[in-house]
Amino acid sequence: GAVVSQHPSWVICKSGTSVKIECRSLDFQATTMFWYRQFPKQSLMLMATSNEGSKATYEQGVEKDKFLINHASLTLSTLTVTSAHPEDSSFYICSARDVASGRETQYFGPGTRLLVL
């Protein structure tokens, strides 16, 4: 099946620094990518929807200036957590939709665990 990769798989950073997470669709083109955040024992919470070549659409309560999303190509979307704080520590998961397979097919990356000290 289609593969979505994320890099890095985990990162530890100091408070106040910025962290970039990459999401790539390896064998298909994804016009739409989604970024989710997962807290321990919680569901995946949608943060934003990223469309290639246009600005991301953020969910209510998600700070767009803090979580910068860039979807520059059909195979790459990045999430940058700016001026990270300990409360940003979480598990971030990206997902990509395979245009050729239709709107129902959505593939997920393995996630990136962020720990802010």
Next chain:
Amino acid sequence: GDSVTQMEGPVTLSEEAFLTINCTYTATGYPSLFWYVQYPGEGLQLLLKATKADDKGSNKGFEATYRKETTSFHLEKGSVQVSDSAVYFCALRGDSGNTPLVFGKGTRLSVIA
């Protein structure tokens, strides 16, 4: 807004036991329903789906039937294996536009030999 509620885990079963993971949803219109599975260290994978009422999704021995009258999409398997140990997520997608998936909290299943 749309939401999904699934039974809390963890669920621990012996090999060959019967599995049921309950899932109910709240949504307007006619959403599509999904079960995703996350094996340790891997990303979520689509397990099965159903796009309209009374549809039954099935894969790898797992089944779920879209019940609109009870707004449910319970996951079942007649005989679980150790390799089924994973976290299972129920999800829905609304029927309008390019809507994203909405997930339940996930249920961790551990199958012991």
